[in-house]
Amino acid sequence: xxxxSQTPKYLVxxxxxxxxxxxxxxxxxxxxxxxxxxxxxxxxxxxxxxxxELIINETVPNRFSPKSPDKAHLNLHINSLxxxxxxxxFCASSQIDRGFWDGYTFGSGTRLTxx
Amino acid sequence: xxxxxxxxxxxxLSEEAFLTINxxxxxxxxxxxxxxxxxxxxxLQLLLKATKAxxxxxxxxxEATYRKETTSFHLEKGSVxxxxxxxxFCALEDNAGxxxxxxxxxxxxxxx
Numbered sequence: 001x002x003x004x005s006q007t008p009k010y011l012v013x014x015x016x017x018x019x020x021x022x023x024x025x026x027x028x029x030x031x032x033x034x035x036x037x038x039x040x041x042x043x044x045x046x047x048x049x050x051x052x053e054l055i056i057n058e059t060v061p062n063r064f065s066p067k068s069p070d071k072a073h074l075n076l077h078i079n080s081l082x083x084x085x086x087x088x089x090f091c092a093s094s095q096i097d098r099g100f101w102d103g104y105t106f107g108s109g110t111r112l113t114x115x
Numbered sequence: 116x117x118x119x120x121x122x123x124x125x126x127x128l129s130e131e132a133f134l135t136i137n138x139x140x141x142x143x144x145x146x147x148x149x150x151x152x153x154x155x156x157x158x159l160q161l162l163l164k165a166t167k168a169x170x171x172x173x174x175x176x177x178e179a180t181y182r183k184e185t186t187s188f189h190l191e192k193g194s195v196x197x198x199x200x201x202x203x204f205c206a207l208e209d210n211a212g213x214x215x216x217x218x219x220x221x222x223x224x225x226x227x
Contacts, residue, residue: 041219041222
């Protein structure tokens with residue numbers, strides 16, 4: 001199946017731990033994103049990579065570090081987890097061509113719960 | 116900067132009722148506009164889009180028209196079904212970075 005896939009789907013962890021979320025897309029897209037969705041469903045962009053290069057880095061604590069080993073993967077590592085990090089994290093991808101852009105394809109999300 | 120404002124939900128309707136979810140935007144230039152839908156426990160899916168003024172996007176009985184004069188992109192459906200229950204997000208393309216700016220989402224609940 002062509003898709004954006006995220007793992008894990010659910011992640012429950014204690015405060016202070018370090019965790020990673022992985023994202024892979026097999027759509028051949030050149031740009032990938034991480035969004036955070038809070039409990040009120042509000043979506044906020046965190047990072048964007050184009051061909052492995054960081055192009056968007058919103059105001060996010062530096063405990064969050066994205067890593068893109070190749071243009072098909074964008075992982076999110078979070079250090080020293082805090083209660084406020086509990087949210088659903090969505091990965092997305094898109095293909096940005098001159099004169100054409102068709103929005104994002106989203107992964108199904110990772111629900112992170114920090115206890 | 117760019118922003119998208121949606122009506123707050125939840126919107127509760129009976130099956131076969133008419134749906135309107137309002138969306139207005141603030142942006143420079145002429146961004147592309149999108150509606151995404153998020154079903155419970157799932158990621159967002161593209162519902163429809165419009166890329167220029169007066170374009171009408173449509174899909175699965177849903178429609179939205181890009182109105183430059185009112186900076187709006189309201190979502191409509193003539194007869195909703197229980198299966199349309201979801202959260203709907205209006206979004207616009209940010210020309211600066213080719214990213215999407217989302218509205219706050221509107222939860223739709225359709226009762227039989």
